[in-house]
Amino acid sequence: MHKILVFILLFTMNLNLFSQDLNIEIVVQTDLEKDQVIPSKGRLFLIFNKEKPQDLFNGIQYPDLKMDPVFGVDIKNWNGHSKLTFKDELFGFPINEIAKLPIGKWYVSVLYDVENSSSYINEIDNYYSEPMVIEIIETDKLQQFTFSINKIITTIKEPTDSKHYKYLTFQSKKLSEFWKQPMELNCQVILPKTYYTDSTKNFPILIIIGGFGSRHYDNIIKEKDLLAKNMPQMIVVLLDSKSPYGDSYQINSSNNGPYGDALIYEFIPFIEKRFRCIGNSNSRFLTGTSTGGWSSLALQIFYPDFFNGAWSTCADPVDFRQMELVDIYKDDNVFINRHEIERPAMRDINGEPRYTLRTEVWAENVLGTGNSYVTSGGQWGSWNAVFSPKDSLTNLPIALFDPHTGIINKDIAKAWEAFDLRLYLSRNWGIIGHKLQGKLHIWMGTADSYYLNNSMVLFDKFLKTTKNPTSDAEINFICGEGHACDSEIPLELIMQQMLNRMNQTKNE
Numbered sequence: 001m002h003k004i005l006v007f008i009l010l011f012t013m014n015l016n017l018f019s020q021d022l023n024i025e026i027v028v029q030t031d032l033e034k035d036q037v038i039p040s041k042g043r044l045f046l047i048f049n050k051e052k053p054q055d056l057f058n059g060i061q062y063p064d065l066k067m068d069p070v071f072g073v074d075i076k077n078w079n080g081h082s083k084l085t086f087k088d089e090l091f092g093f094p095i096n097e098i099a100k101l102p103i104g105k106w107y108v109s110v111l112y113d114v115e116n117s118s119s120y121i122n123e124i125d126n127y128y129s130e131p132m133v134i135e136i137i138e139t140d141k142l143q144q145f146t147f148s149i150n151k152i153i154t155t156i157k158e159p160t161d162s163k164h165y166k167y168l169t170f171q172s173k174k175l176s177e178f179w180k181q182p183m184e185l186n187c188q189v190i191l192p193k194t195y196y197t198d199s200t201k202n203f204p205i206l207i208i209i210g211g212f213g214s215r216h217y218d219n220i221i222k223e224k225d226l227l228a229k230n231m232p233q234m235i236v237v238l239l240d241s242k243s244p245y246g247d248s249y250q251i252n253s254s255n256n257g258p259y260g261d262a263l264i265y266e267f268i269p270f271i272e273k274r275f276r277c278i279g280n281s282n283s284r285f286l287t288g289t290s291t292g293g294w295s296s297l298a299l300q301i302f303y304p305d306f307f308n309g310a311w312s313t314c315a316d317p318v319d320f321r322q323m324e325l326v327d328i329y330k331d332d333n334v335f336i337n338r339h340e341i342e343r344p345a346m347r348d349i350n351g352e353p354r355y356t357l358r359t360e361v362w363a364e365n366v367l368g369t370g371n372s373y374v375t376s377g378g379q380w381g382s383w384n385a386v387f388s389p390k391d392s393l394t395n396l397p398i399a400l401f402d403p404h405t406g407i408i409n410k411d412i413a414k415a416w417e418a419f420d421l422r423l424y425l426s427r428n429w430g431i432i433g434h435k436l437q438g439k440l441h442i443w444m445g446t447a448d449s450y451y452l453n454n455s456m457v458l459f460d461k462f463l464k465t466t467k468n469p470t471s472d473a474e475i476n477f478i479c480g481e482g483h484a485c486d487s488e489i490p491l492e493l494i495m496q497q498m499l500n501r502m503n504q505t506k507n508e
Helices: 002-019 173-179 259-274 291-302 357-367 379-387 410-419 421-436 452-463 491-505
Strands: 024-030 042-049 070-075 084-086 091-093 104-114 132-136 143-149 165-171 184-190 205-209 235-239 284-289 310-313 344-347 353-356 440-445 474-478
Touching: 070 357, 091 357, 104 143, 132 143, 165 259, 173 259, 184 259, 205 259, 205 291, 235 259, 259 291, 284 291, 284 491, 291 310, 291 421, 291 440, 310 491, 344 357, 353 357, 357 379, 379 410, 410 421, 421 452, 440 452, 452 474
Parallel strands: 024 143, 205 235, 205 284, 284 310, 310 440, 440 474
Antiparallel strands: 024 084, 042 070, 042 104, 070 091, 104 132, 165 184, 184 235, 344 353
């Protein structure tokens, strides 16, 4: 009995020893030319890796509690050459304090994300250091580690044109006026195989909007598929999602600016003139998945006369009574549900939660200034920038909810109503309902990874109640499918349906 008690006592002491906070101090300096001026404001990141990283840190792509830790801290009034010293100021994920780092060897990199008009961390003009190996030991003595920033990102690899693949950059007057500086839009234009065989033929245009954070150089149609015998002949345009606060969602917003109007009145007309597009509303179509699923629906709904149909897959929340699992209008807290337990944010295909909403936002808080998701460039940061009003004092988006407590600001939730697609349609159906007939085609998995099927069910229920006209929207729920439901709907099938509709409506 005494041996057991002694063992328990020693075991407990051992646990306490390993769980105690370490005394760690971080020093950051620069190893740059003396005349090189570093922007005085930004956010500094320390990135820890057990294995030597192969790529530059570009954000937390997935909030896994088992991932290697990342820490962030705001920098203000730095002359770029004095040393910066940190202890308690560093805020991290999935370890919130640097004093709680596990002992052992680490590869550590520093990245200084300067204050600019981009939410991207691995952006031109940001600074970084090569990975440095350190070893954290078990001791109560001070452990000081010094890191030197010695590199600057000067170029980002750009794609090159080929016969059927073109990459365009366009300076938007509307966005430039909003931001009071030059603002560009980018896209990939994919030309059909018959584009060069008949110089007199004009083609319909398909606008594709990718998932969250997609870029215009992503490979969406392989050349062998493009040149296949049965590939429908359309000019395909892949938009770029980049905006100052993350993903633009391709629509007008108080914080990002008039992305929707820039697309409709500037960019698409520019593309149609540059290439041989038919160039009328009967020949313009939309598709997209996830973020792009929402954006394609929103563009069709907000500009009902400009497009001839949206084919949407696994769309982001189209009814904010189910924003993931949050009812932003009735719930008081984003993190805690009505049963007073942590609210899940993602599940696997078997229904097991993979992380909570608190965890999801925590990861974004590390990336954003002020330890807040508002400027993180992540999913909630992007939603917040698109749907929230701008703070007249800070010029930043106003947070829908407190980044650390999850308490919802009901006034801001009210402002989000303007972007709730179900609510927008319910308020405007008498005006635009007839303009959307035959134009809404939707697919959604019943086991969506982010619970987005709940929102689509509400959207579907509303459309089934419409009158004058009764909606003919096609909403297809794919039983048991998760967030990758777009893999079940071949692009060639969607394009053929678009061509069929164009032919059916060309005389209307």
